[in-house]
Amino acid sequence: MSRVDELSQQASPAEPSRRRGRFKLLLMAAICLAPVLASWAAYRLMPPEGGKSYGQLLPTRPFALIGAQGWPRGKWVLAARIEPGCQTRCQQRFFAMRQIQRAQGEAAGRLTRLGWQEEAAHEEVDATHIVQSAQTGVDDGGYYLVDPLGNQVLFYPDAADPKKVIQEIGRVLKTNNGIG
Numbered sequence: 001m002s003r004v005d006e007l008s009q010q011a012s013p014a015e016p017s018r019r020r021g022r023f024k025l026l027l028m029a030a031i032c033l034a035p036v037l038a039s040w041a042a043y044r045l046m047p048p049e050g051g052k053s054y055g056q057l058l059p060t061r062p063f064a065l066i067g068a069q070g071w072p073r074g075k076w077v078l079a080a081r082i083e084p085g086c087q088t089r090c091q092q093r094f095f096a097m098r099q100i101q102r103a104q105g106e107a108a109g110r111l112t113r114l115g116w117q118e119e120a121a122h123e124e125v126d127a128t129h130i131v132q133s134a135q136t137g138v139d140d141g142g143y144y145l146v147d148p149l150g151n152q153v154l155f156y157p158d159a160a161d162p163k164k165v166i167q168e169i170g171r172v173l174k175t176n177n178g179i180g
Helices: 003-045 088-102 105-110 162-175
Strands: 076-081 111-117 129-132 142-146 152-157
Touching: 076 088, 076 162, 088 111, 088 142, 088 162, 105 111, 105 162, 152 162
Parallel strands: 076 111, 111 129
Antiparallel strands: 076 142, 142 152
16 A cells, blocks of 8 residues: 555545534534524514603603792602692592602602692692792693603603502602612
């Protein structure tokens, strides 16, 4: 046997191990690329829906009553209009606001309740702060969440489910822990 024949016979047993090595390398590369490709495909084929808010998200601008005397500064505020005579609907609104505040647990101290009225009537409502103000142009069919900087954030109609409002305001307070 010549030297060339010996080398060719020795090289042929190494060929299957070389193929196995390449296969393992390609398999490891595929395993590493699979999560990247899967996440890209999920993002392109199933785009995220975005945030969902239970209350009506309001454009960021100062709340109409922020300059009124007696406005609580540095706290999150649940604000609602005190209707003249404050009948059942009005009383239920302020009761719901109180329950929402108390349900916040430790964060309840960062949230306060405010009622505003246009005339100096002394209505019996369960609000921490009462502000006198002229016509504001603010909707009175529910209550507002106002941030500590005085910007309106959310509006909840009177028909809003208090449990969902409690959860949403809890998330807002938790997310904005450094504010207020």
